[in-house]
Amino acid sequence: MSPATPVLMAVALALVGWLVARARAHRFAAEGNAVRLHSLPTYHGWFVALAALIPAAIFAIAWASLSPSLILSKVLASPAASGLPAFGMKRDAVLAEAHDLAYDASAAAFNPLSRALVPAFREAMTLYGTIGIVVTLLVGFACGAFAFLKLRPDFRARTHVERIVMGILLAASLVAILTTLGILVSLVFETARFFQIVSPLKFLLGTHWSPDPMASVGAGTADSYGALPLFWGTIYIGAVIAMLVAIPLGLMSAIYLTQYATPVLRKWLKPMLEILAGVPTVVYGYFAALTVAPAIRDFGKLVGIASASSESALAAGVVMGIMIIPFVSSMADDSIAAVPQSLRDGSLAMGATKYETIRRVLVPAALPGIVAGVMLAVSRAIGETMIVVMAAGATARLTANPFESMTTVTFQIVAMLTGEGSFDHPATLSAFALGMVLFLVTLSLNFVALRVVKRFREAYD
Amino acid sequence: MTTLHELDPVEAKISARDVSVYYGEKRALDEVSIDIPTEYVTAFIGPSGCGKSTFLRTLNRMNDTIAGARVEGEIRLDGEDIYRSGMDVVQLRARVGMVFQKPNPFPKSIYENVAYGPRIHGLAAGKGELDGIVERSLKRAGLWDEVKDRLADSGTALSGGQQQRLCIARAIAVDPEVILMDEPCSALDPIATARIEELIGELKGRYAIVIVTHSMQQAARVSQRTAFFHLGKMVEYGKTSDIFTNPREERTKDYITGRYG
Structure with a gap:
């Protein structure tokens, strides 16, 4: 049976409930009851339909997460499982293969034993699958019927539907x-495992980063996990070079667009600027790696910097800065536009020129919003991955020379997780510690920035 | 049309001739002619939308900041046509200051608010001179005693009436010849209003003051000359006492007696 069938059946059940309940409500109305119908017949329909569908859906989800372990224990209880190795990876591998074979006979199987388990698996799956479907439908029917029995002319179906809808909306927002x-918890666990091998102090302050995913873990392991060069690279590329590009360009374009551009020009220029924000970062990555980086290397060589590399912090930072321009510009644009017209008039009426008004009144008044925009942009930039993967390089270096290659936290997370190390090796685990640091930094930047924006909005309301 | 010379033999600071203002196709002001002297406070009264604020804003060319606004006719300040091409609008606004309906201090310190104009126009040679201008302006605006110990506090933290006096001090600081006031008390309580009216009396004579007001009582209290505007035209202009006790025009009389508006 395809998985769509029970879903369709549950929906059909709900539909039937909807029709029946609505018909009943119509009958209440037709009978000319002394009590006026509280809610429109449609609400009665929705009440019963939702009452049937939601418990069924909850049960189905719960069953889906429960049934694999039920299936497994049934298989293990079968006579075919007696030949299984008692513990360890081999036992798990055989079970996994048998499970895959039960779904798809063409799946690869290396252990002859797994084929023997297939019938037991199939049988258990069918059994628990059928139970699941039947019980789901029963639950739906029971709840729908219970709801149907509650219908009266004066039943407040409308209020109940309102409450159910609110519950659905709440559940949707809880998902995010x-x-x-969940992300935070998983990060915390893996980070804790990493810190059992490498001390947090060595990790945060060490200057030597050369994890070897193949090396056996020993006394000297912790010495190659000094992440300071990564933090430096991240800040240097994302918060220094990128911002040196993005802040002036973003701010100036915002000032031009809000203060000088004619409405027609603004109508065209603003969306074009915002297109920059929609370019996939991997495309910026090509641009950085194939166009900007070689140009910067050639320029570096030309002015006599021998260490100029074809992967450089400058190339990644400049392109990242361009990517960030729309963030800075649109936040600055909003903040400047939020400065009351009366302040602008006040300054102009004092005989200030337009530029004096912008520099001395509008930008200072809009500064909190602009600063918040920059902080959001920084948090976006330091979390950016594709551009640095393609243009910044892999070498962990503590240098201020922007022509040299440098690496960042995000790059190393990618490198460590896609490497060949086993899952419990410190090289792999270090990715989680790096992710944790990045997460905390961007989280606090966003938090502070949003607080600043909020306070600033209130100032003019 | 009555102009100043028929009233007194004093010289006009501002003289407007046949001034019309259009917002796009719509005519907001229709051929207004008036002479405004330095010696008196001149009040513009009239119902909402009558063009009195529009006319006020033509006097320092603040209408320039409104897209689609167009001015016809002639306005002379000390005989100089302020709408001629090549007119330095920035200099004009330094000579003709303005106080707005809602107090609009900059979100800066009290000191910086007053120092704003002198700074941008380079009126003070040093810190001492600037301090002097700030103190003098705040004293003239009657605010000095209230704020002298907290000049570094934000101007926006003052009360509404104090903010409006700060805006007057800010306008005075560049030593203008004319001060335009666009309903300066409409956002203030009666006590703050009385304080501003008193201040207008103190500033009279030093600056030509033009005040737009909704309140006829206020016009009667603070002004010596009153112009009544209606539907974009200036209906009547004369001594304030005459306008309020013995108007020549029927429409003025109807407005004064509360028949409409």
Whole structure:
């Protein structure tokens, strides 16, 4: 049976509930009850349909997460499982292969034993699958029927539907929040494992970064996990070079667009600037690696910098800065536009020129918003991955020379997780510690920036 | 049309001839002619939308900042046509200051608010001179005693009436010849209003003051000359006492007696 079938059946059940309930409500109305119908018949329909569908859906989800372990224990209880190795990876591998074979007979199988387990698996799957579907439909029917029995002319179906809808909306918004929490929890666990091998102090302050995913873990391991060069590279590329490009260009374009451009020009220029924000970062990556980086290397060589490399912090930083321009510009644009017209008039009426008004009144008044925009842009820049992967290089270096290659936290996360190390090797685990640091930094930047924006908005309301 | 010379033999600071203002196709002001002297406070009264604020804003060319606004006719300040091409609008606005309906201090310190104009126009040679200008302006605006110990505090933290006096001090600081006030008390309580009216009396004679007001009582209290505007035209202009006790025009009389507006 395809997985779509039970879904269709549950929906059909709900539809039937909807029709029946609505018809019943119509009948209440037709009977000319002394009590006026509280809610429109449609609400009665929705009440019963939702009452059937939601418990069924909750049960189905719960069953889907529960049934694999039920299936496994049933398989293990079968006579075919007696030949299984008692513990360890081999046992797990055989079970996994048998599970895959049960779904798809063409799946690869290296252990002859796994084929023997297939019938047991199939049988268990069918059993628990059928139970799941039947119980789901029963739950839906029972709840729908219970809801149907509650229908009266004066039943407040409208209020109940309102409450159910609110619950659905709440659940939807909880998904994002719970996901964030889940990410945080998983990061915390893996980071803790990493810090059992490498001390946090060595990790945060060490200057030597050369993890070897193949090396066996020993006394000297911790010495090659000094992440300071990565933090430096991240800040240098994302918060220094990129911002040196993005802040002046973004601010000036915002001033031009809000203060000088004619409405027609603004109508055309603003969306074009915003297109920059929509370019996929991997495309910026090509641009940085293939166009900007060689040009910067050639320029570096030309002015006599021998160490100029074809992968450089400058190339990555400049392109990242260009990518960030729309963020800075649109935040600055909003903040400048939020400065009341009366302040502008006040300054102009004092005999200030347009530029004096911008420099002395508008920009200072809009400064909190502009600063917040820059902070959001920094947090975006230091979390950016594609550009640095393609243009910044892999060498962890503590240098201020922008023509040399440099590496960042995001680059190393990618490198460590896509490497060949086993999952519990410190090289792999270091990716989580790096991710944790990045997460905390961007989280606090965003938090502070949003607070600043909020306070600044209130100032004019 | 009554102009100044028929009233007194004093010289006009500003003389407007046949001034019309258009916002796009719409005519907001229709051939207004008036002479405004330095010696008196001149009040513009009239119902909402009558063109009195529009006319006020032509006097320092603040209408320039409104897209689609167009001015016809002639306005002379000390005989100089302020709408001629090549007119330095920035200099004009330094000579003709303005106080707005809603107090609009800059989000800077009290000191910096007053020092703003002198700084941009380079009126003070050094810190001492600037301090002097700030103190003098705040004293003239009647605010010095209230703020002298907290000049570094933000101007926006003052009360509404104090903010408006700060804006007057800011306008005075560049030593203008004319001060335009666009309903300066409409956002203030009666006590703050009385304080501003008193201040207008103190500033009279030093600057030509033009005040737009919704309140006929205020016009009667603070001004010596009153112009009544209606539907974009200036209906009547004369001594304030005459306008309020013995208007020549029927429409003025109707407005004064509360028949409309």
